[in-house]
Amino acid sequence: MSERVYQKCININCSATFSVAEPLFACRSCGDLLDVQYDWEHLEVPGNLGWFEQRWSTRHEPLDWSGVWRFRELLPFCSTRDCVTVGEGQTILQRNDHVAEYTDSAPGSVYLQYEGMNPSGSFKDNGMTAATSHAKMVGAENVACASTGNTSASIALYAHACDLGCTVFIGSGRIAYGKLSQALDYGAKTIQIKGDFDDCMRQVQDVCRKENIYLVNSLNPFRLEGQKTIMYRVLEALRWQSPDWIVVPGGNLGNSSAFGKAFLELKHLGLIDKVPRLAIINAKGANTLYELYENQGIRFNGGDVEVGKVNQYYQELDDSGYRPDTVATAIEISRPVNLKKCLRALEICNGVVRDVSDEDIVEAKSVVGRFGIGCEPASGASVAGLKLLREQGIIGSNEMAVCILTGHQLKDPNCTVNYHIEQDGRFSNSPIEVDNDIDAIIKAIKS
Ligand SMILES: *Cc1c(COP(=O)(O)O)cnc(C)c1O
Numbered sequence: 001m002s003e004r005v006y007q008k009c010i011n012i013n014c015s016a017t018f019s020v021a022e023p024l025f026a027c028r029s030c031g032d033l034l035d036v037q038y039d040w041e042h043l044e045v046p047g048n049l050g051w052f053e054q055r056w057s058t059r060h061e062p063l064d065w066s067g068v069w070r071f072r073e074l075l076p077f078c079s080t081r082d083c084v085t086v087g088e089g090q091t092i093l094q095r096n097d098h099v100a101e102y103t104d105s106a107p108g109s110v111y112l113q114y115e116g117m118n119p120s121g122s123f124k125d126n127g128m129t130a131a132t133s134h135a136k137m138v139g140a141e142n143v144a145c146a147s148t149g150n151t152s153a154s155i156a157l158y159a160h161a162c163d164l165g166c167t168v169f170i171g172s173g174r175i176a177y178g179k180l181s182q183a184l185d186y187g188a189k190t191i192q193i194k195g196d197f198d199d200c201m202r203q204v205q206d207v208c209r210k211e212n213i214y215l216v217n218s219l220n221p222f223r224l225e226g227q228k229t230i231m232y233r234v235l236e237a238l239r240w241q242s243p244d245w246i247v248v249p250g251g252n253l254g255n256s257s258a259f260g261k262a263f264l265e266l267k268h269l270g271l272i273d274k275v276p277r278l279a280i281i282n283a284k285g286a287n288t289l290y291e292l293y294e295n296q297g298i299r300f301n302g303g304d305v306e307v308g309k310v311n312q313y314y315q316e317l318d319d320s321g322y323r324p325d326t327v328a329t330a331i332e333i334s335r336p337v338n339l340k341k342c343l344r345a346l347e348i349c350n351g352v353v354r355d356v357s358d359e360d361i362v363e364a365k366s367v368v369g370r371f372g373i374g375c376e377p378a379s380g381a382s383v384a385g386l387k388l389l390r391e392q393g394i395i396g397s398n399e400m401a402v403c404i405l406t407g408h409q410l411k412d413p414n415c416t417v418n419y420h421i422e423q424d425g426r427f428s429n430s431p432i433e434v435d436n437d438i439d440a441i442i443k444a445i446k447s
C-alpha cells in the first residue's frame with residue numbers, strides 16, 4: 001500500500017513526499033503543510049457514489065456504521081485493522097424552511113448539516129477518528145493538541161477509546177465550559193497556558209517535536225481525510241447530488257480545506273459532475289482569512305501563495321498587539337494554520353469569504369435554536385453568513401445552500417442563556433419570574 005498512498009508537501013517549490021508510516025505534521029524539507037495523496041489509478045474505488053449504500057444493510061459492523069469509515073475507499077490510508085471508531089458521523093441533514101425564511105431564501109433551498117450530533121458534540125470527531133487511526137498505525141503512544149475547546153473534547157474521547165496518552169493545551173482566555181468539562185471528564189491531562197490559542201498552537205508543536213508526541217491539530221493531514229466525509233454525507237443525504245453552496249465557519253480552516261480536497265478528488269474520480277461553491281465565514285473579531293482573501297487579494301495561485309504579504313499582515317497584527325475576540329470562541333483564531341490549503345479549497349470551489357458580527361452570529365444561532373436542533377455560536381456564523389450573502393445577491397434565493405452546524409447547542413450554554421435573559425434580541429425568550437402563587441402563575445402562562 002505504501003507507495004500508493006503517501007504524504008506530499010503542498011509547496012510547489014518543494015513537493016517532497018514522505019511515507020504515511022511517518023508521523024509528521026510539517027514537511028521535513030521546507031516546513032510547509034502536508035497532504036495525504038493517493039495514486040487512485042492503483043486503488044480500488046467504486047464507480048459511483050451509490051455503491052456506498054450497500055453498507056446501510058451491514059451497519060451492525062462498526063466500520064460500516066461509522067459515518068466516516070463507511071466511505072473508507074475514499075480515504076484509504078490505513079488498513080481496517082487500525083481503524084478506531086466510536087460511532088462518529090451519525091449526522092442529520094435537515095431541510096429548514098424557517099432558516100430559509102430568515103435568510104430570505106426560497107422554501108426548500110436551505111439545509112442544515114448537524115455535526116453537533118457526533119459523539120463528542122462537534123465535527124472534530126470526523127477528524128479524530130482518522131487521526132487516532134493513523135496514530136495507532138504508526139505505533140504512537142501519546143497524542144496532544146492545542147484547542148479552543150472542541151478539539152480537546154474530541155481527542156480526549158478518542159484517546160481513551162484506543163488507549164493513547166492524551167495532553168491538551170488550552171489558553172487562559174475564554175473556553176466554553178461544555179468543552180472544558182468534556183476534556184476533564186474524559187481524562188485528558190489539561191495544560192492551561194497563560195496565553196491565547198495562537199500561543200498554544202506554537203507551544204504544542206514545539207513540545208510534540210521535542211517529546212515525540214503525536215500531534216492531532218488540523219495541521220495533521222490525516223485528520224483532514226476524516227473531515228472529507230462530512231461532504232460525502234451531505235451528498236448522500238441529497239441522493240448524491242451536489243448542492244449549489246456549502247457555507248461553513250472558518251477558524252483554523254481545517255474543515256474548509258478538507259471540503260475542498262473532498263470535492264477535488266470526487267471530481268477527479270468522476271464521482272460528481274458539479275463542485276459546489278464554498279462560502280467561508282469568519283467572525284469580525286477574528287477575520288484574518290477575510291482580510292487576506294477579500295481585501296488583500298491573496299490567492300492560491302496553483303500553490304504559489306504570496307507568503308511575504310501574509311507574513312507582513314501577521315507582523316502588523318503583532319505590532320498592533322492584536323488579539324482575536326469573538327463570542328464564537330471556536331473560531332477565535334488569528335493565524336489559521338491551514339491557510340494555504342484553504343486558499344486551495346477556495347480556488348477549487350470558486351469560493352467567497354465573509355465576516356459577520358457577534359450580534360449577527362448570536363441572532364442566527366438563536367434562529368437555529370428556535371427552529372432547528374440548536375448549535376453553538378461558531379456554527380451560527382454559517383447561517384449569518386448565508387443571510388449576508390443573500391443580502392448581497394451572491395447566493396440566489398433558489399440556490400441550494402447547506403450550512404454546516406459545526407458544534408452542539410449545549411457546548412456553550414452561557415452564550416445562549418445570556419442572549420435570552422438579556423431580552424433585547426429578536427428571538428429572546430427569557431424566563432418569567434412570578435410569585436409562588438397559583439393565580440400569579442396562571443396569569444404569567446396566559447400573558
Ligand atoms: C473547530 C471548530 C470550528 C472551526 O473549524 P476549522 O476547521 O478550525 O476552521 C468551527 N466551529 C466549531 C464548533 C469548531 O469546533
Ligand SMILES: [Zn+2]
Nearest residue numbers: 009014027030
Ligand atoms: Zn516541503
